[in-house]
Amino acid sequence: MNVLVVGAGAMGRWFGESIHCDLAFADADPAVAENAANELGGRAVELDTSETFDAVCLAVPLPVVEGAIEEHAVKAERALLDLTGVMAEPVSAMAERVPDKERVSLHPLFGPENAPGNVAVVVDEPGPVTDDLLSALESRGNTLVETTPDxxxxxxxxxxxxxxxxxxxxxxxxxxxxxxxxxxxxxxxxxxxxxxxxxxxxxxxxxxxxxxxxxxxxxxxxxxxxATVEEFEHLYRDAKSNGDTNAYRNETDPEGKR
Known part of the structure; x- marks a missing residue:
């Protein structure tokens, strides 16, 4: 499988390193893409390349994700993924741009230096390509936590x-x-x-x-x-109650699964 990672920063590199595929990196800064390719054994391509790939993963900053989906969705032959940290807008935009392709939104809930960890996952349209990519993330010790965009x-x-x-x-x-x-x-x-x-x-x-x-x-x-002393004590009790509730949820559902 060949995969294009758009955005060769820390999270794009984490994704590329976590999967066992033929990698290509594209970035607004070509030198960043070259460095990622050299580091991980892939290749760098121009951001406006006309090549197509089995899967395209967008690891771009939050404010530009919808524009990136519009620009790069055409390069995905079978699957399109995003790795940006917000989900409602990308999931909706991917469904609009590639309704006939596999689509997954990912959010690693950690910095790359703290991997592996929990990865929030919205599988909007499953298939064999995204199944393989998700399995690769799990094989690296990550826990996939299924959720919804909202x-x-x-x-x-x-x-x-x-x-x-x-x-x-x-x-x-x-x-x-x-x-x-x-x-x-x-x-x-x-x-x-x-x-x-x-x-x-x-x-x-x-x-x-x-x-x-x-x-x-x-x-x-x-x-x-x-707050007055009495008001502070009331707020303190509210904080304790909220903290106890969250602690109970963590004990009964430590991985955030349902």
Whole structure:
């Protein structure tokens, strides 16, 4: 099977490395495509190539995924996949552009450096090509979590937009503390801040633009800041109840499957 990966950044390389196929890489920066091809043993092609492939996987930034589907869908002979992190728009756009082809939307819920892990999957139109590609991802130790576009995108408001906002807000507001005066909670938040800020700022900005969630975190922080002692205790109990509910869900369904 030959596969074209459009977008030869970190996630495009992760996908290419995870499957055992004849690979071609295309990127807006030809040097990035060349580097990916040299690293993974594939070849680089021009972004506007007229070649066709058994499967095309789009690993492009969130804001340009619909345009990429329109531009590159014609290159897919049998299957079209996206690997962008949002699902409703790509799934709809792929169905419109290639209604007669296999179609899958993927979202690895981790950075490539933390692979393997959970991969959210919407199989909009299954078939042998996408079955083989998904099996290859599983064989690398990834857990495929079937979902729907709406369920996924709603979850990302909390999992990504709200979580990133809370962590970055802490990083922006925290003062340096001597080692002897640090607490375990402070250390955990500091570690999370370092993890988030070690990534690509544009990726995080795109996530914030794609999903609501920041406003809810800001509203909760303001409510806590303005609360009386009695109001704070009530909010604390609400937070504990919400945390206990999420902990129970994780214990009973650790892989997020139904």
């Amino acid at each position: 369920e996924h995108d709603e979850a990302m408001k909390t999992v990504q937009a709200s979580a990133h906002t809370a962590i970055l807000a802490f990083a922006l507001s925290a003062n340096s503390v001597p080692d002897g005066l640090r607490t375990p909670v402070y250390d955990c938040l500091t570690d999370l801040s370092a993890q988030v800020t070690s990534g690509d700022s544009r990726v995080y900005a795109d996530i914030q633009a794609a999903f609501d969630g920041a406003e809810d975190v800001a509203a909760a922080a303001n409510e806590l800041a303005d």
